[in-house]
Amino acid sequence: MRVIVVGAGVVGTMHAWQAIERGHEVVQIEREAAARGASVRNFGLVWVSGRSGGVELDSALRARELWEEIGDRVPDLGFRPCGSLTALTDEDELSVARSALRLADAGARGFKLLSADEAREVNPALRGEALRGALWCERDAVVETRTAQRVLQAKLRENPRYRLLTGREVREIVGEKAVRDDHGDIHQGDVVMVCTGAWLGGLVRELAPELPVRRVRLQMMQTDPLDEPLTTAVADGDSFRYYPAYDESPLGPQPAVAAEHKMQLLMVQHAGGLTIGDTHEYAAPFNFDVVEDPYEHLAAVAEKILGRPLPKIRRRWAGVYAQCTDSTALVHREQVRDGVWLVTGPGGRGMTCSPEIAETTANELGW
Template identity: 30%
Template sequence: MTKTPYDVAIVGAGIVGLAHALAAAKLGKRVVVIDRDASANGASIRNFGFVTVTGQQAGDCWNKAARSRQIWADVADKAGIPVLQRGMTMTARLPESESVIDAFLKTEMGTGCDRLTPSEACERVSALRRDAISTALYSPHEVRVESRKALPRLAAWLEEVHAVDFLWQTSVHAVSTPRLDTSRGPLAAETVVVCPGDDRITLFADRIAPYQVTRCKLQMLRVTPQRPVDLGTAVMSDLGLARYLGYAELPEAAALKTRLDRDMADFRDNGIHLIAVQSADGSLVVGDSHHYSDTPDPFIDKAVNDLILREMEAVLDLGPYDLTETWVGTYASSPNRWRLTDKPDDATRIVMVTAGCGASTAFAIGEETIADLYG
């Protein structure tokens, strides 16, 4: 190997891998993306497609989300990815929730957001149960794409416009930059970025182990109302104020968490909070729950789904609806960090988002990694 045919090889074609491919391609690098599946099949297509800024943890995570939101707007337009919804309405039923919203609006992260009366909230989201909310937080910053369609379109655009090569159905057995040993034979690249999703074992297991990464299983549902419903914005509820760290780490959130632990223990024990977003066909993607294990089981627990639907029905009046899909997603999780970038050597990086915010932050992380590699 006297000459490296690629400048950057990226292992993993989820949103984190594609974000790195975009950042490298923008610098004029010759890029190859390698994935063991025929198309993206992990967390990146099993989530809400909800690019969330508001509520992300203050500091690095919120900053990365704000920057990624800017890149998403540009990429969606250029790649022909429909933005199906804009904005987010966080409904509140409890006085403790109102205190959290008021405190959040006083922070830098609350810039551009507003507190809404029940009437104002129902004007934005006509399906809200007006008698079930006391106030709401509105954010204009969020966008929503259909992730299972957006990821393949993003990969195709990178290939068509930025000349990124893709090696699908190709496993990488070992990385010793500039050499990668793959199921198609050896490959060479000047730099390598490994974006393994929640796979902590196949590559660099010894490097990943100290970060105490485990896996989070979440249950997701698709609900199809039997009559037309226009959701307007993405919708969340009080439970999100106690889970998303941009709210939950505020001092004012302590009273809310105490009340929810007492009054909604089943929801809290199953890591449930409500997100409802709408697809182009009128159906809603609704979730989700959180259970942690090194090897999560693949089975859907009806009792957990029932809790998610109960929270949805407490906030939204959809009329009769059909439960048309349910599925399990997983993502990497760490108890003490929301992301990690490890450096086995000067030319190699391991990048993982260890919280459920990869779609919201990956583009900015990709910029950071490629800038670090190429200055």
């Protein structure tokens, strides 16, 4: 079978990976020189801990297994089964963490409540005096997000059945299961997978004008390298407000800037330094500028947890991802033409769940 994959972000690349693994031929087409959207503008987190129980958690756990398998074969992916610590600084946050331990699936997530001293044994960089404990999630992991698509595609290119075409925008579906790009070339396949992330105009709008998907904007930053390893991913208590696994009812009000920008702290050590975020903006059209107040808040929270000033901030950026408006749907997967499928809207779960999303597509389509 010949599979045409439109889009070279993490969802598209994982569909290409599944097709190659199952013995098929793949042509992957990307409108940019390389993926530049949410697939590279994220934390690189394989985030099991906060997923809602049931289908979403099952997807994250299976994806975690697949990421580890791929990481064994592609060492430059930088897969690290480092786990995460959610830093707890008051009694309300400790109460939420205790309730998380009572979840029926707490064991599957690898949850354990640590004292402040125990947390520092796991991650000695957490020296802040405000730390009262941490919720440990053993199953969380990290990949090198800025290079992940590039190294995965380099591995795929070792297979003669895979071809990646960049700098080509697919403009239309022509005939049966074929696409025409903006160079005028036609690419014929047996199935077409449209995985264009937050790009929901053009071809996507023509194929599915009433998508149950919205776009979400976030702001992030990266510092110089920390002077010691940050051995785990780190979150703050505001992450309890954002992830559906947790009962946030004991939490008091957020600081005004955090509430305004719907903020949580996530902090991950990558090759270039600490990646720190994030905000959430849901009302389009989005602002074209980045706002400084959220960065100042995030820096203050991170410094409170670390117990010292952050390294110099070197990069700030905004990103946009696509999210299903149906909160019960992990992803929007729709057959839009005979042999043509659209997969979009994983929201903030794209980096985590994309291997399982692609595996499910392949199974459902009988690859």
